[in-house]
Amino acid sequence: MIVTALIAAKGEKMQLLSPAFENGGLIPAKYTCDGADISVPLIFRNVPQEAKSLAIIMDDPDAPMGVFVHWVIYDIPSTIEGLPEGIPNAPELEYGIKQGINDFGKIGYGGPCPPNGAHRYFIKLYALDRVLNVQPGLSKQDLLEIIKPFVIDEAILMGVYER
Template sequence: MQVISSAFENGGVIPSRYTCDGENISIPLEFIDVPANTKSLAVIMDDPDAPMGVFVHWVMYDIPASIKELPAGIPQAPVLEYGIKQGINDFGTIGYGGPCPPNGAHRYYIKVYALDTLPDLKPGLTKMQLLQAIEPYIIDEGVLMGIYER
């Protein structure tokens, strides 16, 4: 499975529009070669280069497998159209929180998990709670990595 974005190439620079220095809107994503038996998708975006350890920027799940892309600017709401749920990021808010590194270049990993079930989880989960809930159901994953420097 592949994850791509119209905003930047894998390993490329994330445009400031999607960061705390710009509009701070979510990055548009497209899912390619999703396994046929996928029932739902989950998305986690984090920064392993944060000074205090891995910093979580986005937790989204219960995305129906029929959804092949997410537009830019997903609302910061716990429950979205089609029953999609969002969790809590390390800024302490629901939904997307863009890159905002204190210094230097940081890598941001957007991991998309294909699941063989639609777990119908409650909104507001943390990254760890989500991973615990979906771990037995992961059948594939794709990663998109972008870099941002302030």
């Protein structure tokens, strides 16, 4: 499943895509609490050549109690071109990939499960100039603090879900 990433040509912006939905489109129920609640498949394009690792944060800014974190995953090798759907909810994965804690209080992915109305879900991809080599189980805030000086590019994919 792991293959070499598509390296960015000069001046090309890194992109985050999904074969499951278009940017701004509806997230299929399969990836939510109303379905199988498995992680969405992702494709990374134009990853900067100097990137050593990638990190992803998925959150919902429309949650009634403030931003709700659905996924924190990091130390993703920069040489892979994406993640398949259904990443196991384990602290450590193949290739040194680690997952943090979401706002459901669990490790790994927790799909959209809005109480009412349409919510936007932002999946943010960060290209980092180093491998973090930190412990699994970080919160979004902890990860953002750690990666701040190492971010060399970012990409966002936004999906919508309504119950």
